[in-house]
């Protein structure tokens with residue numbers, strides 16, 4: 229479905245006039261940047277070095293970083309959820325959960341412990357949001373992870389509700405080590421290449437760096453405002 | 468002009484500002500803290516100057532090709548199913564948005580912080596149309612609850628209020644029962660606003676940077692409110708100043724990095740959200756309808772002229788956080804939602820000299836703003852240009868302006884006031900004096916003293932000067 233565009237001609241003509249052109253510019257301008265400092269940051273860092281940077285940064289952004297491997301993931305996730313006060317839990321629907329051996333935890337262990345778990349299911353429409361609103365923990369997966377800033381990148385789709393990362397009190401993000409890049413520069417390149425290859429960029433891309441916070445009252449940092457109050461990243465050694 | 472926040476004149480506003488001792492203390496503290504954080508965050512990169520140059524070249528390039536990129540942006544938004552409305556005036560923007568609200572039969576709107584919607588007075592327009600409008604950014608929410616107190620800072624809107632005042636406002640208006648602890652206040656706001664997101668019909672946001680190549684918009688926040696505003700209501704309206712765009716994600720990334728480091732000293736804020744079109748068909752959350760309103764409101768008359776570079780601004784407030792005059796008089800003194808050096812340049816351009824002719828004199832021309840601006844806008848030169856234009860237009864600087872000139876001149880020159888000024892201001896330009904006039908300035912002051920003799924430093928502080936001038940003293 230294509231949307232509408234209104235009032236464009238007059239508007240652009242006005243701009244063209246201000247810029248001293250007879251009519252608005254039709255050909256793509258050439259971009260020839262003279263300065264490109266962003267590519268130098270952590271340029272030759274190894275994965276281990278990126279992990280070191282991430283670890284340090286997580287301390288600054290009030291986020292716990294738990295390091296584990298695919299084998300131990302089930303145990304680590306169970307503990308992390310427990311440390312944050314348990315369920316209810318809402319998570320994305322993603323085949324990686326079972327690939328990483330989390331099915332027993334999700335389908336048996338948690339239910340047996342009375343922890344309610346809701347997997348995002350678009351056919352249930354608003355039920356998802358009602359559940360997320362009451363959930364204590366939301367679980368999502370980082371597609372790209374920025375070492376410099378300690379940022380996880382989440383891409384929305386029908387199985388990956390945006391509000392899973394915003395409504396629950398705690399956000400737990402599973403971070404495959406293979407997703408680590410130096411900084412936002414590489415994420416921007418990746419997103420751009422998705423577009424250039426003719427695919428649609430997710431309608432919502434969230435760059436999330438720790439829990440929500442505000443300094444609006446006398447510049448005092450308050451952690452946990454409208455979004456999650458606590459955040460944990462679980463770094464999975466998948467390399 | 469709608470960006471106006473006060474009907475009192477410049478002098479009254481300044482008077483009020485310098486007599487509000489909490490406000491002044493808060494501003495000083497804020498400048499110190501934000502200044503330190505910004506410095507740490509920019510020094511850490513090791514080559515901040517290169518970053519600034521890249522930021523500048525991106526912004527310049529976009530402005531020079533603004534027609535092309537706006538066309539590209541609008542094509543791509545509409546390809547993804549979004550609606551684009553180009554509004555030449557504030558009235559057109561408001562009318563369009565009111566139309567969408569009516570069509571949706573919307574009763575409740577939640578808003579994420581946006582300067583451009585303040586500029587066009589959107590809230591008032593929607594309220595007049597019978598709609599409830601709720602600001603969700605904590606600072607904006609506090610101001611709204613306090614009978615629409617105007618913002619005093621573009622990044623920290625309620626900077627002029629202390630926690631006790633906020634507690635009192637919450638107690639009176641929201642039946643709040645707890646203490647003045649920031650956590651408790653913030654949590655109360657969280658509780659109050661949760662229900663609002665869930666029941667609102669429309670979400671309205673501003674836009675930090677739109678991305679032409681993909682038709683995306685980006686929002687840079689810390690609280691998470693913008694994410695709830697854009698994922699729960701069924702309709703989303705984003706309002707952007709026409710210059711706030713970049714060619715691709717790659718330039719967006721650079722400007723976001725410049726913004727977060729300069730504004731709050733963070734590598735990135737907690738949430739950077741990039742939204743493209745409405746949500747996909749099977750998505751449960753996210754808006755079904757997306758409207759992008761692109762606002763000119765006076766910007767095209769700045770474009771192509773000698774003030775074009777002010778449109779490079781990314782609204783980081785770094786210039787405000789180092790300005791010794793802002794520190795002294797506070798945000799409300801500027802009488803505009805845009806305060807500090809950026810406000811002193813932009814407000815007269817968007818709102819006219821009639822209302823804002825004093826603002827270009829609300830500067831010591833010390834150049835601290837220019838030095839910190841992440842996109843290298845020559846702010847103090849633009850202030851100087853304004854003064855020249857005003858003098859040309861009016862034949863002379865009206866007497867009050869002469870006084871203001873002197874007042875703020877003293878600000879730069881007098882050691883006592885200068886010390887009140889930001890420690891992050893460059894010190895290289897402390898003036899040389901001969902007799903009681905400065906004959907030669909160095910650095911940015913030089914251009915100024917070449918044109919006009921600068922009043923010499925003395926012990927009189929701006930505050931005293933301001934009192935004094937009322938009694939008719941010191942009118943040279």
Ligand code: SF4
Pocket residue numbers: 779780781782783784785786787809836839840841842843844846
């Ligand atoms: S003028 Fe420069 S320093 Fe001031 S708000 Fe704009 S970008 Fe930031």
